[in-house]
Amino acid sequence: MTKERKLPSGKILALILVMFVVIMFSFILLLELPIQLALLTIWFMIMAVGLYLGNSYFQMEKGILKGIYEGMGAILILIAVGALIGTWIAGGVVPTLIYYGLNIISPSIFLMAAMIICAITALSTGTSFGSAGTAGIAMMGIGESFGLPIYLVAGAVISGCYVGDKMSPLSDTTVMTASLSKVDLFRHIKSMSYVSIPAFVIAAILYWIVGAVLYSGSGDLTIAEETMTGLASTFNISWVMLIPAAIVIALLVMRMPSVPVILFGALLGSLWATWFQGYGFIEAIQALYSGSSLSTGIAFIDNLLNRGGITFMLEVILLIILALGVGGLLQSIGALEVIGNIFANWATNTGNVTLTTMLAAFFGVFFGGAAYVSLLTGTKITEENYDRLNLDRSLLSRNTEAGGTVTTPMVPWSDGGVFMAATLGVSTLAYLPFFWYGFLVMIITLIYGYTGKFILGKEKTKKEKENINEQTA
Known part of the structure; x- marks a missing residue:
């Protein structure tokens, strides 16, 4: 008899996030083991939760492969840049x-x-x-x-x-x-x-x-x-x-x-x-x-x-593959769907919409390990909130980049963080306090969101434009 598949509850989601942080920092700081081993351990932790929720292994394996596929563009660029x-x-x-x-x-x-x-x-x-x-x-x-x-x-x-x-x-x-x-x-x-x-x-x-x-x-x-x-x-x-x-x-x-x-x-x-x-x-x-x-x-x-x-670049590529697999696993067990529902209840004004989009995008960097993942989580988790509040999609795209693209070099196991540390010879945590452009982008974006400044007017759809043209003809 097949077990009915359930979405993770808030408690289970919190447990996953706490375990992720504990495993990651235990391996890096206490055990001084490679980040790759920490991510591989996190795979099995999420799989165990997924099985408990009624997901089959093969469903989760498809999630891993899908997550890795979505980041293959970055992997190809890494190979080319290494050469x-x-x-x-x-x-x-x-x-x-x-x-x-x-x-x-x-x-x-x-x-x-x-x-x-x-x-x-x-x-x-x-x-x-x-x-x-x-x-x-x-x-x-x-x-x-x-x-x-x-x-x-x-x-x-x-x-x-x-x-x-x-x-x-x-x-x-x-x-x-x-x-x-x-x-x-x-x-x-x-x-x-x-x-x-x-x-x-x-x-x-x-x-x-x-x-x-x-x-x-x-x-x-x-x-x-x-x-x-x-x-x-x-x-x-x-x-x-x-x-x-x-x-x-x-x-x-x-x-x-x-x-x-x-x-x-x-x-x-x-x-x-x-x-x-x-x-x-x-x-x-x-x-x-x-x-x-x-x-x-x-x-x-x-x-x-x-x-x-x-x-x-081989160690960097391995790390990114494993991080992308984590993002794919979280998506396959429904964690992203649950987070989207939480954000939808909270996103009641421009400021909260801005913050939730940035958090959703950063979630993709922190748990998915790649800019591509952050762009998917930032847009797909929160896009309906913009339509519901009648906000222009250019605000969605701006907020997604503010929480996703510029935060990738801030996370030690993300594609940006690993690449910059390896290429420049400086650890992520060492250069992080001096990455001022990234911090300023996030601060200014939040200020605009909560003050309503520099938000473009809603772009007219093709049908709306046709109606306007008919009325003015």
């Missing part, structure tokens, strides 16, 4: 960016400049991962050469990268959010600009002030000079090394698909390593898979540049 990082270091692209940056950027304005440079790169390419893996690594090398705390530099770099990931019409998360919210892409970007532009300006000013206080430009530049000497003696430094970056940015601006363009950029990096950096062809191609391996004679530059390759 890109390896060959752009071997090919001299990243070392040239570091070298020129040390020449032209003043230490006192570096933090602000790092954010702006990464923002321009991300807006042009539409990928925070690609921007962090190229311009971001270069900014980390420059900042460390200037003697700035690496966690502070990482905060500025990630802030800039997520400006583009949130605002660029080329970004997959921006396009996906507009699509899920049923909003025109540029209307979605216009709605977000009311939040993102003030957040960007305030964050840039804060980075400038802190940079000026920490480093006025009168300090010891010995490390920066040693870095430039080490790079110049190891690599052929020339503007020609920047051609692969220019080609990739141009192709992405032309709205070519991200994954093949990034992989093409990685191939260009291998060719540059062969033509200009003295690598053998096989050795240069190997950098696609295993990354860069070199010695400049400067320890922290070696630590920064000996990375990349597809293998560099």
Whole structure:
């Protein structure tokens, strides 16, 4: 006899959430075991609850596979970016960016400049991962050469990268959010600009002030000079090394698909390593898979540049697969449906609707481990509340990005958190307090929600527009 399937009660849902937090932090902080093992343990915990509620194993397995499938786009980008990082270091692209940056950027304005440079790169390419893996690594090398705390530099770099990931019409998360919210892409970007532009300006000013206080430009530049000497003696430094970056940015601006363009950029990096950096062809191609391996004679530059390759991303990819499986399991046992019902009862005004959407999106990041999951939970759990209150869907899309996209680098086991920590060499919890753009986006979004400021008027449907045209004819 088949057991009747039930939705989890509030108590059971609370138990799942508490157990998730307990398992995660016990494995990480007390047992010092990999996050991947914690997530795998959480799979079995949720499965046990699912079986108790009457779900079959095969139903939950389908949920796992569906959750993983929904995040495959991010996994493909991670593979491509890993290859890109390896060959752009071997090919001299990243070392040239570091070298020129040390020449032209003043230490006192570096933090602000790092954010702006990464923002321009991300807006042009539409990928925070690609921007962090190229311009971001270069900014980390420059900042460390200037003697700035690496966690502070990482905060500025990630802030800039997520400006583009949130605002660029080329970004997959921006396009996906507009699509899920049923909003025109540029209307979605216009709605977000009311939040993102003030957040960007305030964050840039804060980075400038802190940079000026920490480093006025009168300090010891010995490390920066040693870095430039080490790079110049190891690599052929020339503007020609920047051609692969220019080609990739141009192709992405032309709205070519991200994954093949990034992989093409990685191939260009291998060719540059062969033509200009003295690598053998096989050795240069190997950098696609295993990354860069070199010695400049400067320890922290070696630590920064000996990375990349597809293998560099394997642990990150495994973690994301397991995290996506958690999100799929929670959806399959009805946890997301229960949360949606709770939020619907609470969402009685614009402020509460804003908060519940941000919480629903953050739920997807925290328990689903990926930006894609957060966009699904943010929109699908709360979209009916906007229609019920006659609110424009551009508010839904803006709130979803505020709670989902910009929070991914804040969670240590999410795709954004793991990638940024691995790529920049700074733990998530170390750079988190300095990711000012992300916090400002959330604060400003909530202020607008509860004050009713900068909320676009409800967009007319096609039928409503036709009726208006008939009446005015």
